[in-house]
Amino acid sequence: MSKAKETILEINLAHLTHNFNYLKSKLQPGVKILSVVKASGYGSDATVIAKHLEKIGVDYFAVAYASEGIVLREAGIKTPILVLHPQPVSFQNIIEYRLEPSLYSSRTLRKFIATLTSNNQKDYPVHIKFNSGLNRIGFDEIDVDHITDQLSKTDTVHVVSLLSHLAASEDHTEREFTIEQINTFKKTAESLIRTLGYAPILHQSNTSGILNYPEAHFDMVRTGIGLYGYGNEAKYDAQLRPVASLKSVISQIHSLEPGESLGYNRAFIASSFTKTATIPIGHADGISRQYGNKNGFVIINHKRAYILGNVCMDMIMVDVTDIDCNEGDEVIIFDAKSNAAKVAERSGTISYELLTAISPRVKRLVIDDN
């Protein structure tokens, strides 16, 4: 592969296939896979990711907001798309683009039914979201009678699935809490199914739920981070392959004498002779301020180069005093080896945040050697 000559995010589709197949190998036959492609496919490119997954046999997609689903529909994606967190203001668009809302409260259920009614819709696919302990969005168990009552009065909706979300599926110390969540969801779902008269798809697991809680797989699982190559744990990371690699290049090399300062606010002062490399990536590309002042690092010619001083809008400067390198050399911010989880951890954050921060300004390069 050719070396980066500017800041680029490589998207490796062979790695995506590998991750999809690995996660699938954890499921009983017949369990469906929903792929979460929200936040631009975890910072990559939702359309590229969705088209590839559609080709290799995904069952469902999910996005957070209607606008993300519209982008996929306009790109020609035909697979059902669940909108996890829609607002009533987008209900008309949801219907026009044949997206499927997760309805999580009396208010959203009532308003969606009203929008369907005014659009003369019948049996429109919807999903009912239950809160089983995350306390973020979702109906509670005590709302089942109310939901039943609302649904019995209308033929506008067809409930495709009942879902809930785990709060701590990656935390082994929270096993008891998670089992409780699974049981709560089971009980709530059974109680709604009894009055519904038909059995929707049940789903509760995210990536760590897939890996750690086979008892929470139900009829479908929802995987996001795992597809992109991260398993929230070293032993799973070792089985997965990061899809995105963020690369850049050395623009210029500077030499600082002791006492000279570097960058804004003179946040770094050289205490000895220091060689620095300036790299064209900064806040506006998704490198947040917390990576500055030696919290973050990049890889240049197989060696770690720590970020010196403050991150700028369009640049960072790194310490290459002990690295043999030249202007024009490639710089790895993260790739399959120096992965985003490791880079994020040193700065007190997680792979999810580093990946989804990569801004549209960074050019995407799709690598497809399938």
Ligand SMILES: *Cc1c(COP(=O)(O)O)cnc(C)c1O
């Ligand atoms: C984002 C999200 C997921 C995906 O979680 P991962 O940990 O990335 O697998 C699944 N379900 C819901 C409701 C989400 O919001």
